[in-house]
Amino acid sequence: MTEPLFRTDAYLRQCEGRVLAYTDTGGLILDRSIFYPHGGGQPGDSGKLVWEGGEIVLADTRKGEGDRIVLMPAGAEPALAMPPLGALVQTDLDWDRRHRHMRVHTALHLLSVVIPLPVTGGSISADKGRLDFDMPDAPDDRDDLEAELNELIARDLAVTDEWITDAALEANPGLVKTMSVMPPMGSGHVRLVRIGRGGDQVDLQPCGGTHVARTAEIGRVSLGKFEKKGRQNRRVTLLLDS
Numbered sequence: 001m002t003e004p005l006f007r008t009d010a011y012l013r014q015c016e017g018r019v020l021a022y023t024d025t026g027g028l029i030l031d032r033s034i035f036y037p038h039g040g041g042q043p044g045d046s047g048k049l050v051w052e053g054g055e056i057v058l059a060d061t062r063k064g065e066g067d068r069i070v071l072m073p074a075g076a077e078p079a080l081a082m083p084p085l086g087a088l089v090q091t092d093l094d095w096d097r098r099h100r101h102m103r104v105h106t107a108l109h110l111l112s113v114v115i116p117l118p119v120t121g122g123s124i125s126a127d128k129g130r131l132d133f134d135m136p137d138a139p140d141d142r143d144d145l146e147a148e149l150n151e152l153i154a155r156d157l158a159v160t161d162e163w164i165t166d167a168a169l170e171a172n173p174g175l176v177k178t179m180s181v182m183p184p185m186g187s188g189h190v191r192l193v194r195i196g197r198g199g200d201q202v203d204l205q206p207c208g209g210t211h212v213a214r215t216a217e218i219g220r221v222s223l224g225k226f227e228k229k230g231r232q233n234r235r236v237t238l239l240l241d242s
Contacts, residue, residue, distance in 0.1 A: 001066060001067035001068060002020075002029060002030060002031060002032060002033050002064075002067060002068050002069040003031060003032040003033070004033060004067075004069065005032055005033060005034045006033070006034050006035065006036050006045075006210055007191070007208075010102060010210040010211065010212075010213075011213075012034045012093070013034070013092065013093045013095045014034070014090060014091065014092050014093070015032060015033075015034045015090070015091055016032075016088055016089065016090050016091075017030035017031055017032045017033065017088075017089055017091060018030060018031045018086060018087065018088055018089070019083050019084070019085050019086060019087050019089060020068075020085075021068075021085070022082070022085075023064065023070055025070075025072075026072070026073060027062065027064075027070035027071055027072045027073070028049075028070070028071050028073075028082065028083075029064060029068050029069065029070055029071070030069070030071065030089070030091070033061070033069045033071070033091070034091060034093050035047065035058070035061040035069065035071060035091065035093065036061060036098070036101075036209070036210050037061045037062050037063045037069050037070070038060065038061065038062055038063070039063060039208065039209075040207065040208055040209050041121075041122045041123045041124050041129075041209075042101055042105055042124045042209040042210070043060075043101060043124065043125065044060045044061035044062055044072075045058075045060075045061045045093060045094065045097070045098050046058055046059055046060060046061070046074075046094045046097060047091060047092050047093045047094045048091070048092040048094075049071065049073075049083070049089050049090070049091050049092075050089065050090045050091075050092065051083040051087050051088070051089040051090070052087075053083075054081055054082075054083065056073045056074070056081060056082070057073065057074040057075075058071050058072065058073060058074065058091075059072055059073065059074035059075075060072040071091075097126050098210065099212075100126040100127065100240065101124055101125075101126060101209075101210065102210050102211055102212045103212055103217065103218045103219065103240060104124050104125070104126075104127075104128065104129040104238070104240060105124050105129070105207075105209050105210065105211055106159055106195070106211045106212050106215065106217075106218055107129065107149070107153065107218045107221050107238055107240075108122060108124065108129045108130075108131055108238060109193065109195060109203050109205065109207070109211075110149055110152045110153065110195065110202070110203065110215065110218075111131055111149060111236065111238055112131060112177050112203070112205075113152065113195075113202050113203050114145050114148045114149050114152070115131075115133055115135070115139075115145065115236065117133045117134055117135050118133065118134040118177065118178075119131050119132065119133060119134075119177045119178045120132045120133065120134055120178075120233050121178075121233075122178075124209075127239065127240055128224075128237055128238060128239040128240065129237075129238050130235050130236060130237045130238065131235075131236055131238075132229060132233050132234070132235045132236075133233065133234055133235075133236060134232055134233065135226075135232070135233065135234040136231070136232045138226040138228070138234055139226070142223060142226065145223065146221075146222060146223045149221060149223070149238075150220055150221065152202060152215065153215045153216060153218045153219070153220070153221065154215075154216060155196075155200070155215060155216075156214050156215055156216035157195050157196040157197075157200060157202065157214065157215045158195075158196065158197055158213070158214055159193065159194070159195050159211045159212060159213055159214060159215065160193075160194050160197070161191055161192060161193050161194065161207075161211075162191075162192050162194065163189045163190065163191055163192070164189065164190055164192060165188060165189055165190070166188055166189065166190060168190075169190045169206065175192070175204060175205055175206060176205065176206060177205050190206050191206065191207065191208055192204055192205065192206055192207070193205060193206075193207040193209075193211060195215065218240075219240060219241060219242060220241040220242075221238050221239060221240055221241060222238075222239050222241055223236060223237065223238060223239075224236070224237030224238070224239060225237065
């Protein structure tokens with residue numbers, strides 16, 4: 001398996017790891033990873049891998065079999081350019097890109113607070129994100145929603161996580177806001193992301209992605225159009241202002 005270091009510390013930018021295996025698609029698997037694999041609407045991380053005698057650019061990160069995380073080199077790397085099995089390597093994360101993903105991801109959790117409707121889909125990029133809502137009619141208070149969202153961000157609420165059992169989540173189905181995608185279950189436990197503490201708590205939902213430590217780190221955001229996507233779905237786009 002690959003130890004997912006990003007899950008305990010989303011702010012790690014470098015780590016050493018050992019090459020465990022290669023995949024048929026040209027990827028490589030390490031025993032530990034700071035790179036988040038594509039999932040839950042969040043893109044896979046990119047960066048660089050360095051070892052004695054070489055280095056390669058990593059363009060993407062994907063989930064492999066079981067608990068393995070697959071690092072995907074950019075372009076077609078010749079076999080001799082890859083580190084040998086068992087080699088100790090250093091991975092360097094493209095931090096600027098990842099941090100923007102973290103800001104957008106946490107902002108989307110807050111968007112689901114100011115628009116308390118079931119979520120039917122979503123995606124994240126370095127500059128913007130979107131959520132699709134079960135929303136037959138577009139609201140007429142878009143500016144008010146944007147102001148409310150930025151007020152939540154400015155409160156500088158703590159963002160923390162915890163783990164609960166699969167059984168506990170099944171007993172509390174209201175924690176799940178997404179209609180089309182259920183959180184990963186089957187391993188016996190599920191990660192929850194909490195925004196705010198005690199009386200200041202504003203959100204709690206299952207999520208495996210990476211987030212900022214406090215909401216003020218997101219910065220100011222703006223809302224784009226409310227696009228109609230089907231009979232009941234509307235897509236709301238959120239943009240980082242800087």
